[in-house]
Amino acid sequence: MSDAVQHPSHSLKSSLPWLSGIITGIVSGVVLGLFLKAVQTLTGEKVYTLLLNIDFVPGLPPQLPEWIEFSLHLVVSVVIGIFYIWWIRRSGRPVRRGIFIGAASSLLYLPLSPLSSRVPDLNDAGAIFYWVVGHLLFGALLGLFGKYMHAKKRHQVHR
Template identity: 70%
Template structure:
């Protein structure tokens, strides 16, 4: 009878990276949120408000307590973190893919800026630049987590 520890089933072997994806998403999402909150506090640009904006979600009130809105942001970050680590696990290049996901997610500025009067305008150049910088930082954090996880997995192949 084969040893399940020595020969894990392919479904377990190729499953989503749940725990590391959750941690990667939380860490990267917290860094993005903190960065945009500091930028908003210093400059007055409503980029943190834009990050947490839920005006457009049907069935939810237009505003919720900040910690709930931030938790919703982290849920999105966790989904991205799980997808990101799955993608890196299957094709490598953690930094490039992290930065790419950060850059692509910064494109959400376009629709999100149109959905509320509480957020920066579509043509607010300084808000756009802060938003892009924050999302590139998010992507760099994804990449650093991916590099760390890949390095740790190679150093400890049994884990």
């Protein structure tokens, strides 16, 4: 009899990487947010404002308190973290996959920038640079978490 049949709760638990994905998403999302906030504070480039921007979401006021906007950002990061852990459990290569997700998420600059007058323009090279660096940092953190968890899983199997 297969392990999934004998232990259905174990099968469900291993199929959805909830806890590790949540932790990965929160930590990576907080670091991205802090990085972009520091960049905005030091340079004036409104990349943190862009990260938290919700002007385009129908039904929400154009601006909410920062902590609510940051919480919404973390919800997105947690969803990405869960997907990322699920993905690397099936395909490996945690660092490569993490950096890919970071690079891909940096492309959100293109559709988000024109949606608000409060954020940098599409042709703001400085903002684009910081945005991409921040998202590559986000991806690298995903990769480090994934590499650690992948190594931990292999270590547990070989005991």
